[in-house]
Amino acid sequence: MNFGDKEFNDLLKTTDANFNWGVSSSALQTEGSYNSEGKGLSIWDVFSKQKKKINNGHHPYVATDFYNNYKTDIDLIAELKIPNFRTSISWPRIFPAGNGKINQEGVDFYNRMFDYCLAKNITPWITLYHWDLPYKLEQNGGWKNREIVNHFIDYVAMCADLFGDRIKNWMVLNEPIVFTGAGYFLGVHAPGKKGLKNFLPALHHAAICQAQGIRVLKSQLKNSNVGTTFSFSHIESYSQKEKDIKAALKADALVNKLFIEPLLGQGYPFKEIPFLQSIENYMIAGDEKLLHEVPDFVGVQNYTKEVVKHSFFTPYLNAKIIPATKRKVPTTTMQWEIFPESIYRILKKVADYKLVKSIVVTENGASFADEIVNGKINDHQRIHFLKNYLSMCLKAKSEGVPLDGYFVWSATDNFEWAEGYYPKFGLIHVDFETQKRIIKESGFWYKNLITQSAKNKHEIL
């Protein structure tokens, strides 16, 4: 479905004084300075050194050099009148070994950066874990080792102490199904571990940490707004055959329920995913309770939908994804299907959970091959994408979904994990040779939209 200007403008009127417009980013994908000023190595710094792990042998050691360029980028975000900026704290920059001694130079960087945001009237929204685990902890089993829970609690408590006077909006984990699934089951993300024996303990410890993290922040910071984020995709069955429908239900539970349901007190979705039952080998008495904590908001991250078919040969799940390229549907350069309705369906489903009080779309965006013509980037495909996805979000909001914000992924082009630098998601283009920035047309489009929304707000008041 494509939305016309009138429809879009009408939907935009559903945004009010409290709606949070923003852009998202993360430490590892932008900061660079991977081993300077006392920072410890992260699992991604080490993974990137291994052969054939990252497309084209790329690495995040310099990235967008946000560590040194943060003022430039925050100035550009301010120029675009974007009031909220989501990024993450690099755990190994604060605790080079993951625990123990603090690295004051790392703390100073975040103090400088947060203060600069606030001076520019930009509210920082901070994720505590966006995949860059301290390598020292990985050497001790990483997410597989239950000791991580205590290290994580100490790290969260320290961040609350250090930055809680200025940071109100927190997200505990970024997309736990992705960092446990890709990093500890498929082995395609850091730390490159495979199989159920790695995945299940990693999953369980991450699920405990997401609840514990919320508890720690809420108890230390009384006026905070604490959430955690999930990667959700709308799942469709390839056909109406019973076995495909069953496969799609399993995939849906794995992608869309595995982390949110225990957090909301519903436990793991054992019924839909029987092989998950072995997670009980890693559970101890009292864990069910430990997994449950109600966040102030749920961070929804959506890009696409998946079509799923029964597969005899796929171990455990007996389900496989039919790639968008095979189905000959429109895609982004990541070969993800462009399907705006996905975000609408997801928002409706998340809003159906009784304990969900507020939802923020903490990521939505698209990678396209941008072209510089006469110093400008007219990324009309990205504008079209954002407009249609955002319309779907606002449609859900107009139907009662408690949607309180929308963040575009991403502020600038950056390091896209195992894909390296070829996917461009930014509203701001980065030349990785010169570190020169150019605001894309989509950036100006977003600025206009935010300005228009502020006027609506004025009319409503």
Ligand code: IFM
């Ligand atoms: O770049 C990532 C981000 O780190 C997590 N969510 C999806 C984005 C695009 O792949």
